[in-house]
Amino acid sequence: VNILVLDTEVYSNTGGQASKATPLGASAKFASSGKTTPRKDLAMQAIAYGSVYVAQIAMGANSEQSLLALREAEAYPGPSLILAYSHCIAHGFDLRFGMKQQARATASGYWPLFRYDPTLRKSGRNPFRLDSPRPRLSLEDFAYRELRYKILVQADRERAAHMMRQAQAAVDERYRIYEDLAARDGSRFQPNWEEA
Secondary structure (H helix, E strand, O other): OOEEEEEOOOEHHHOOEOOOOOOOOOOEEOEOOOOOOOOOOHHHHHHOOOOOEEEEEOOOOOHHHHHHHHHHHHHOOOOEEEEEEOOOHHHOOOHHHHHHHHHHHHHOOOOOOEEEOHHHHHHOOOOEEEOOOOOOOOHHHHHOOOHHHHHHHHHOHHHHHHHHHHHHHHHHHHHHHHHHHHHOOHHHOOOOHHHO
């Protein structure tokens, strides 16, 4: 594996500050009233190069998919990037339930699992494989178990509800884009975000 990102969605080493990976509506240092922009999709940025193996994993959601992605990344003859959902004390929940919360992140569509292997294009196969099923939980069912979302409800219920609707719409749209990528004809696959 060339790069393994343990993605906590905040700058954990400096006390949980907001970053470009902090999700819309989450509270963090320097974004205490909720981050107003969606998180940056690092996976799609790497996929856009067309020559990078990219996987998004969550051990608590699907350990077999995580292991498969790590093996594929190790075997890939070029740069590889694994984005691993990582719960963190800055999320504001009992970390004993971290693996269950990872499963909820995937079940809500917040953290879809997928693998992008450019070598599959050589045989005409689609390089993008969506490994998680369609969301079956609402984003609220995942998010409001964490203080980083609940704190905004306590401070401004109306703003929190508005931001949660925006965040749900962003999650739904991202999942729709991933479904579209997974359904493409492999021989004509272009990792172009604008086409998705």
